[in-house]
Amino acid sequence: MDPVTLYAMPGSLYSAKARSYLRKNRIEYIEQAPGDPHFADAVVPVLGRWIIPVLETSDGTVIQDTVDIIDYLDADAPPARSVYPATPVHRAVAHLLDLFGGEGLLRPAMHYRWDFDDSNLPFLIKDFTSTMAIGADDETREGLFKFASERMRSATLAFGVREDLVEQIEASYLEFLDLFDAHLANSPYLLGGRPTIADYAFMGPLYAHLARDPYPSVLMKQRAHRVWRWVERMNSPIADTGEYGTISDELFADDAIPDTLQALLAYIGEEYLEDAVAQMVSVDAWLADHPDVVDGEVVLGKPNRRFSGTTTFTWRGQPMTVSVVPYRMYLMKRLQDAVATGSSDDQAAVRAVFAEAGLDPLLDVRPRRWVVRKDNFEVWAPAQEPHIPA
Numbered sequence: 001m002d003p004v005t006l007y008a009m010p011g012s013l014y015s016a017k018a019r020s021y022l023r024k025n026r027i028e029y030i031e032q033a034p035g036d037p038h039f040a041d042a043v044v045p046v047l048g049r050w051i052i053p054v055l056e057t058s059d060g061t062v063i064q065d066t067v068d069i070i071d072y073l074d075a076d077a078p079p080a081r082s083v084y085p086a087t088p089v090h091r092a093v094a095h096l097l098d099l100f101g102g103e104g105l106l107r108p109a110m111h112y113r114w115d116f117d118d119s120n121l122p123f124l125i126k127d128f129t130s131t132m133a134i135g136a137d138d139e140t141r142e143g144l145f146k147f148a149s150e151r152m153r154s155a156t157l158a159f160g161v162r163e164d165l166v167e168q169i170e171a172s173y174l175e176f177l178d179l180f181d182a183h184l185a186n187s188p189y190l191l192g193g194r195p196t197i198a199d200y201a202f203m204g205p206l207y208a209h210l211a212r213d214p215y216p217s218v219l220m221k222q223r224a225h226r227v228w229r230w231v232e233r234m235n236s237p238i239a240d241t242g243e244y245g246t247i248s249d250e251l252f253a254d255d256a257i258p259d260t261l262q263a264l265l266a267y268i269g270e271e272y273l274e275d276a277v278a279q280m281v282s283v284d285a286w287l288a289d290h291p292d293v294v295d296g297e298v299v300l301g302k303p304n305r306r307f308s309g310t311t312t313f314t315w316r317g318q319p320m321t322v323s324v325v326p327y328r329m330y331l332m333k334r335l336q337d338a339v340a341t342g343s344s345d346d347q348a349a350v351r352a353v354f355a356e357a358g359l360d361p362l363l364d365v366r367p368r369r370w371v372v373r374k375d376n377f378e379v380w381a382p383a384q385e386p387h388i389p390a
């Protein structure tokens, strides 16, 4: 493959997912900042919005969305090396963790970035503006940071970071760190000896925000050394598994889910299931209110509209209100599609693992239209019979 260009920023959440894939797979690439004029002149007009990461191939093809970027790069990987495991349970769990990693961990990522200004802000100002406006003067940089950070700060509320919930958000994150750290005691990656889409998705929140911003990086190093090492490993072009001795790069044998991973899945069942289902129900209700939507129509009319309203569900015994992200319907569909390709025995094996974690509703729920992607836009999939939990 000719070298590719990744438009990305060190401090960007989703950039870390794509960058890690490129590095781990030793794909020759150049990383360019979105402040590069080519981005504004040739990339943004194709996408119709400012968004990173973006992959540009040597023939000028532009690909946005980390799912689509990784699928494009992974298309030639032999099945035994693909980020999508070949066995049914691992494949389904990888998709579930893609959803949880990329979307479910946004709340702690946002909190630990934007609620610790004394520690984080001096770093973030330099970090953001150096790549968004290359070589700009201080006044321009400050104006730019103000604009960009206000947009992101307001997004913290969209993901449920509310002052009265901060204690719970922190307790929830520490629990996550402990569970992931315990899992990494015996294996270098989520599903065994090599990374899958699950690890790349986790890299989104866990790299730029939680391992790199000043305040949470210390927390991670002190509380969960193995998680911090996993982040380092995920950016390394080698296996970087020295502390595990001589190990195989295979996934767990027999499609097994070790107890430490099952414990992490149970945590996701407790912490995230209601959120995911509430999002789906709300998207379905939005579609019921918009019966004129047609197949292939851009979701919410414009590519940079991300939220279709808000929804409230119970989280840790409290009402939690968040914005609804139709994009998640794309990830949920992919999970169900992956399960559907298996035999009935395969599907039963997946269901058993999901049910043990209380996650089996995710195998069945569906809105009246899924979200798919076409030409770098999220678009509505054809209408279907919805399956809304009672």
Ligand SMILES: N[C@@H](CCC(=O)N[C@@H](CS)C(=O)NCC(=O)O)C(=O)O
Pocket: 012, 013, 014, 015, 050, 051, 052, 053, 064, 065, 066, 067, 327
């Ligand atoms: N689903 C997208 C999400 C990408 C995304 O949200 N990127 C952020 C930076 S990490 C962004 O460009 N935000 C700009 C904006 O929303 O205006 C992906 O997986 O690539």
